[in-house]
Amino acid sequence: MTSSPTRTQVGIVGAGPAGLLLSHLLHLRGISSVVLERRSRAYVEQRVRAGVLEQGTVDTLVAAGVGERLRREGLPHHGIELRYDGRGRRIAFEELVPGRAITVYGQQEVVKDLIAARLEAGGDIRFGVEDVALHDLEGEPYLTFDGGRLDCDVIAGCDGFHGVSRPSVPEGVLTLHEREYPFAWLGVLARVAPSSEELIYSRTERGFALHSMRTPEISRFYLQVPPDATPEEWPDERVWAELRARLETVPGFTLATGEILEKSVTPMRGFVAEPMQYGRLFLAGDAAHIVPPTGAKGLNLAVADVRVLAEALDRFFATGSADLLDGYSRACLGRVWRAQHFSWWMTTLLHTFDSDDAYGRRLQVSHLDYVTSSRAAATTLAENYVGLS
Incomplete structure (x- = not known):
């Protein structure tokens, strides 16, 4: 009825x-x-x-x-950190887009x-x-x-x-x-305090990784993975090993680990x-x-x-x-x-597209150098990231 x-x-x-x-x-x-x-x-x-x-x-x-x-x-x-080529560079919102x-x-x-x-x-x-x-x-x-x-x-x-x-x-x-991208993100929610106070976007030869957080006790991570990847292919030990390989790329940084609460794959x-x-x-x-x-x-x-x-x-x-x-x-x-x-x-700047494309990888690093050394380029990133009026 x-x-x-x-x-x-x-x-x-x-x-x-x-x-x-x-x-x-x-x-x-x-x-x-x-x-x-x-x-x-x-x-x-x-x-x-x-x-x-x-x-x-x-x-x-x-x-x-x-x-x-x-x-x-x-x-x-x-602010956020762009991590690449063994270096970490901070994009400081408070300086580039004051009040936002x-x-x-x-x-x-x-x-x-x-x-x-x-x-x-x-x-x-x-x-x-x-x-x-x-x-x-x-x-x-x-x-x-x-x-x-x-x-x-x-x-x-x-x-x-x-x-x-x-x-x-x-x-x-x-x-x-x-537009379909040739990779996906493996998202991981873990019961562990964040290892950084701000988000870390890390570009490596192994692929992209993002260190984020949800609360002072819960962290959120993302790994670039093949587009057909499944969570079952990523047991906890493999997740942590790959996150360490992609995030522990600067001196003095150690990734804290803990209980993984959830895994999911997001197409790009x-x-x-x-x-x-x-x-x-x-x-x-x-x-x-x-x-x-x-x-x-x-x-x-x-x-x-x-x-x-x-x-x-x-x-x-x-x-x-x-x-x-x-x-x-x-x-x-x-x-x-x-x-x-x-x-x-942001996606093309930070992800690995072709393992054989040395030319493209050098372009990425050159552009990252420009973004992190030019106030004008860093401001463009910052104002788009915090949101345009």
Whole structure:
């Protein structure tokens, strides 16, 4: 038996950071929404993803009233280290982009904060919803799902790269830009205090490695691995041996080890769907674009998208004007392509592409020397990393 149709102003598909933050920003503007999520609440709250928040993302969450725990538990960073050729060079944000920084705070923690805020405010988040489908996107849109129907004025597709929203757009409407990289990242979460106060991006002949963290007691690491690698191929002993080989490349640095809590493999790709809208459907976050994680832009782009979309929807419902909604895609894509370029640049600068390409390796080292010795080049990296205005 299906339930009676319900109605809301904005139907949101996906309870990741994009969908939840959009719902909360709309609530603050007096706009109703319903969030439909295929996974359980426990799953989305424990799903380990990115953990580097740009200055603008932090400011948005704080201004929206969901930044109390972020301010208390997040780890502000004022620089990163580029490690290569037996040297470590720091990119000092406090000198290059004064007043701006990044904060390390896990995406799952952002999700927990947003779910708590929405439920406290009486928000309608429906977990475990199966068979979601989008209908009549150019007319009077509505969503159907196992057990119900949701009529709405607008649909926000925030359900990720593999979600149902983008495929609901008729074939030929969207232009899909893609780039596949010839490697993946093995992500490792470990119960061990970080061995560095700041993130370390390490380029070696063996491949790339990243030393990151989640809390003062939990560290996060990434290793460049073949694109078809599986976590089972990487027992704990092999993980630690390879991390030591790629990170203990400067005098005096010793990598602390501990219990490995989780391993996963992330493919490296760039993807953009243009435009990010069709009729009354608006795509946000990974549903519209994917970046390789080297530049730490994925979550931050999602936040930037829904900031723009929330403002456009506010204008639409308050005045009836669709001018900002019509310009949503154009307003977002400038930042999206800038983040694509920065992520591509960081990826090509730090990863091993061909073991026989000595020429390419020398170009990488030369460019790293330039970035770490030129204030202008270092400023370009810093301002993109902490987030453009």
